[in-house]
Amino acid sequence: MAEIGFPLLCILFTLSLPSILSRSHLPTSTGETSELDVSASIQKTLDVLSFTPRPSQSLMASSFDSSSSSSLLSLQLHSRVSVHKSSHQDYESVMLARLARDSARVESLQTRVDLAVNGVRKADLKPVDTELAAEDLEVPVISGTSQGSGEYFCRVGIGRPASQVYMVLDTGSDVNWVQCAPCGDCYQQADPIFEPASSTSYSPLTCDAHQCKSLDVSECRNGTCLYEVSYGDGSYTVGDFVTETVTLEGSTAVQNIAIGCGHNNEGLFVGAAGLIGLGGGALSFPSQINATSYSYCLVDRDSDSASTLDFNSPTPHDAITAPLLRSTKLDTFYYVGLRGLSVAGQLLHIPSSTFQLTTDGNAGVIVDSGTAVTRLQTVAYNALRDAFVKGTKGLPSANGVALFDTCYDLSEKKSVEVPTVAFHFSNGKKLDLPAKNYLIPVDSSGTFCFAFAPTSSSLSIIGNVQQQGTRVSYDLENSLIGFSPNKC
Numbered sequence: 001m002a003e004i005g006f007p008l009l010c011i012l013f014t015l016s017l018p019s020i021l022s023r024s025h026l027p028t029s030t031g032e033t034s035e036l037d038v039s040a041s042i043q044k045t046l047d048v049l050s051f052t053p054r055p056s057q058s059l060m061a062s063s064f065d066s067s068s069s070s071s072l073l074s075l076q077l078h079s080r081v082s083v084h085k086s087s088h089q090d091y092e093s094v095m096l097a098r099l100a101r102d103s104a105r106v107e108s109l110q111t112r113v114d115l116a117v118n119g120v121r122k123a124d125l126k127p128v129d130t131e132l133a134a135e136d137l138e139v140p141v142i143s144g145t146s147q148g149s150g151e152y153f154c155r156v157g158i159g160r161p162a163s164q165v166y167m168v169l170d171t172g173s174d175v176n177w178v179q180c181a182p183c184g185d186c187y188q189q190a191d192p193i194f195e196p197a198s199s200t201s202y203s204p205l206t207c208d209a210h211q212c213k214s215l216d217v218s219e220c221r222n223g224t225c226l227y228e229v230s231y232g233d234g235s236y237t238v239g240d241f242v243t244e245t246v247t248l249e250g251s252t253a254v255q256n257i258a259i260g261c262g263h264n265n266e267g268l269f270v271g272a273a274g275l276i277g278l279g280g281g282a283l284s285f286p287s288q289i290n291a292t293s294y295s296y297c298l299v300d301r302d303s304d305s306a307s308t309l310d311f312n313s314p315t316p317h318d319a320i321t322a323p324l325l326r327s328t329k330l331d332t333f334y335y336v337g338l339r340g341l342s343v344a345g346q347l348l349h350i351p352s353s354t355f356q357l358t359t360d361g362n363a364g365v366i367v368d369s370g371t372a373v374t375r376l377q378t379v380a381y382n383a384l385r386d387a388f389v390k391g392t393k394g395l396p397s398a399n400g401v402a403l404f405d406t407c408y409d410l411s412e413k414k415s416v417e418v419p420t421v422a423f424h425f426s427n428g429k430k431l432d433l434p435a436k437n438y439l440i441p442v443d444s445s446g447t448f449c450f451a452f453a454p455t456s457s458s459l460s461i462i463g464n465v466q467q468q469g470t471r472v473s474y475d476l477e478n479s480l481i482g483f484s485p486n487k488c
Contacts, residue, residue: 032344032345032419032420033344033417033418033419033420034419034420034432034433034434035415035417035435036415036417036418036435036436036439036448037414037415038410038414038415038416038448041436041440041441041448042441042445042446044300044303044441045302045443045444046091046444047302048091048094048303049088049089049090049091049094090444091441091442091443092442092443092444095401095402095441095442096402099372099373099402100402102371102372102373102403103403105371105372106375106461109172109371109461110455110459112330112332113330113333113362113457113459114362116327116330116360116361117361153166153167153168153169153272154166154167154276154309156246156247156276157245157246157253158178158194158244158245158247158259158273159194159198159199159201159202159244160199160200160201161199162245162247162253163191163192163194163199164191165178165189165190165191165194165272165273165274166189166190166191166271166272166273167272167273167275168272168274168275169275169276169369170275170276170278170369170370171278171279171334171367171368172279172332172333172368172369172370172371173229173275173277173279173284173332174277174279174280174281174283174284174332175215175227175260175275175277175283176246176257176258176259176274176275176277176283177227177229177237177239177259177260177261177262177274177275178194178259178260178261178262178273178274179193179194179237179262179265179273179274180193180194180195180239180240180262180263181194181195181196183263184263185263185264185265185266186262186263186264186265187265187266187267188271189271189272189273190271190273191273194261194273196242196261199244199245201243201245201255202242202261203242203256204224204240205224205225205241205242205243207220207224207225209225211225211241211243211283212225212227214281214282214283215227215241216229217229224240224241226238226239226240227240227241227260229260231267235266235267236264236265236266236267237260237262237264237265237266237267237274238262238263239260239261239263239265240260240261240263241258241259241260241261242258242260242261243255243258244257244259244261246259246276254289257285257289258283258288259274260274277332278294278369279331279333279334280326280331280332281331281332284332286476289311291311291476292312292475292476293312293313293315293473293474293475293476294309294310294311294312294313294473294474294476295309295315295471295472295473295474296308296309296472297470297472297487297488298369298464298467298469298470298472298488299468299488300469301468307488313473315475315480315482315484316471316482316487319473319482319484320429320430320431320484321425321427321429321475321480321481321482322336322337322338322425322426322427322431322481322482322483323336323425323426323427323479323480323481324336324337324474324475324476324480324481325337325364325479326479327357327360327361327364328359328361329360329361330361333366334366334367334368335365335366336365336366336367336481337425337426337427338355338423338424338425338460339352339424339425339426340352340355341376341380341383341421341422341423342420342421342422342430343384343419343420343421343422344387344391344420345420345422346387347424348380348383348384348387349383350380354377354379354380354460355380358458362458363459364460365459365460365462366459366460366461367461367467367481368461368462368463369464369467371461371463371464372463372464372465373452373453373463373465374452374453374461374462374463374466375453375454375455375457375459375460375461375463376452376453376454376455376460377454377455377458377460378454378455378456380460381453381455382454384421384452385405385406385450385452388406388418388419388421388450389406391418392408392419395408395410395416395418396408396409396410396412397409398447400449403453404442404450404451404453406449407442407447407448407449407450408439408447408448408449409446409447410446410447410448411446411447412446413446416435417435418435418439420432420433421433421438423462431485432485433466434469434485436468436469437451437465437466437467437468437469438450438451438452438466440465451465467483469485469488470483470484470485470486471483471484471487
C-alpha cells in the first residue's frame with residue numbers, strides 16, 4: 001500500500017514538554033526509572049519566547065484522486081512557535097494560559113459525549129437561522145477543538161486557484177471548515193479571508209446530498225445546505241456546506257472535499273482560518289479520502305522542528321499496538337483498550353472497569369491530539385499520583401500549579417531519575433513513557449509538575465503531553481492503534 005506522507009508543520013499550542021536525554025542515555029537495566037534532563041528542559045522554556053516565525057512557503061499542486069486509498073499525499077506541519085511569536089513575557093504565563101485552554105477543551109469533549117449519551121438528535125436541535133444570526137445559535141454539536149491547548153496547524157490551499165491559509169488539525173473533530181467572505185462575524189486570522197467568488201471549484205451542496213445528511217445539524221436555504229458546529233466554550237461556525245479543492249503544501253490538490261464555508265464564526269483559533277477534522281466520522285478528512293490508516297508524531301511543542309503526518313502508511317513493525325475501539329453512539333472519537341497503569345514496574349490496584357468502554361460511549365479512554373494533559377478518573381489518578389509521590393520522596397516538593405497538585409522544585413538539579421510511568425493495554429502490551437512526558441516545567445525557575453490530572457467524568461483522555469515524541473498510528477482497517485517511541 002502506498003504511503004501518503006505529510007511532512008507536517010504543526011502549530012502546537014499546548015503544554016510545553018522539555019527534551020530529555022536520548023534513549024541511549026535512559027536507564028535500561030530495569031525499566032523502573034527514567035532520567036529527566038532538567039537543565040535542557042529549563043533552557044527550552046527560555047528559548048521558546050525568542051523564536052522568530054518562519055516565512056510561509058508557496059503551494060505547488062498536482063492532482064489527487066480522492067476515490068483511491070493508495071495515492072500519495074504530502075502535507076507540512078509546523079510547531080506553533082515556529083510561525084507565531086509568543087506575546088507572553090515569561091514561561092509561567094505561557095503555561096497558565098495553556099492550562100486554562102486545556103480545561104476548556106476537556107469540558108468540550110465531555111459535553112459532546114453527554115449529548116450523544118442523552119440521545120440528542122437533529123430534530124432536538126434548533127435549526128440554523130436562514131440569516132445566519134450568531135446570537136440565535138444553539139449548542140448542537142460539541143467537538144473537541146474548543147480553544148484547544150493542543151492545536152496543530154497546517155498550511156493548505158482552499159479553492160482553485162488556491163488561497164493559502166493555516167488550518168487547525170484535530171482528531172476530536174469531523175467537520176472541515178474555513179472562514180469565508182462575506183463575513184457576518186469573523187474572528188481575526190493570519191491570512192486573508194477566503195473569497196468563494198474567486199474559486200472556480202467552489203460548489204454548494206444540495207440539501208439532499210449525502211454530505212449534508214451526514215451533518216449533526218443542518219438547514220436548507222434556497223435548496224442548498226447550511227451547516228452549524230458549536231463548541232463547548234461558546235466558539236462556533238455557521239455557513240454554507242460546499243465542496244472545494246484542498247491543496248496540501250508542496251503536494252497535491254484534493255478535489256470535492258466537503259467543507260463548511262463559515263460566514264459567522266466565533267472563537268480563539270490562534271490565527272487559523274478554520275479546521276481540518278481527523279476524527280472517525282464520515283465527514284472527516286481521512287474518511288473523505290478513503291484512508292485506511294494515518295499516523296502522526298508530535299514533536300516538542302516548544303521547538304521549531306517539524307513532524308510528519310502520514311496517510312495509508314503501515315504501522316511500524318516495532319510499534320506497541322493496542323485495540324482501537326469505537327463507540328456506536330459517537331463515531332468521532334478513537335477509544336483505546338486500556339487495562340491499567342504502573343509506576344516503577346508495579347501495576348497499580350485500579351478496578352479494570354475504570355477504563356472500559358461502555359455501550360453508550362459514556363466511559364472508556366480516548367486518544368486525543370488536542371487535549372494536552374491526560375485526564376484519569378479520580379480513583380485512577382489518586383492511585384497513580386500516590387505511587388509516583390512515594391517513588392520521589394527524595395525530591396524537594398513545590399506548591400501546586402493550576403490543575404497540577406504534585407510539583408517539585410528542581411532548581412538545584414541538572415538531571416533527576418524518577419519512577420517510570422506506563423500504560424498497560426487490554427491485549428497485554430505495555431507502553432513505558434519517558435520522564436519528559438509526565439514531569440514538565442511550568443516556569444523557567446525549576447518548578448516541574450506531574451502532568452496528569454483527575455476528572456469527575458467517567459471518560460478518560462490520553463493527551464498529547466503523553467504522546468510527545470511517539471508516532472501514534474491509527475490502523476482504521478484492522479482496528480489497532482500503535483505507539484512507536486522515538487519515531488518522529
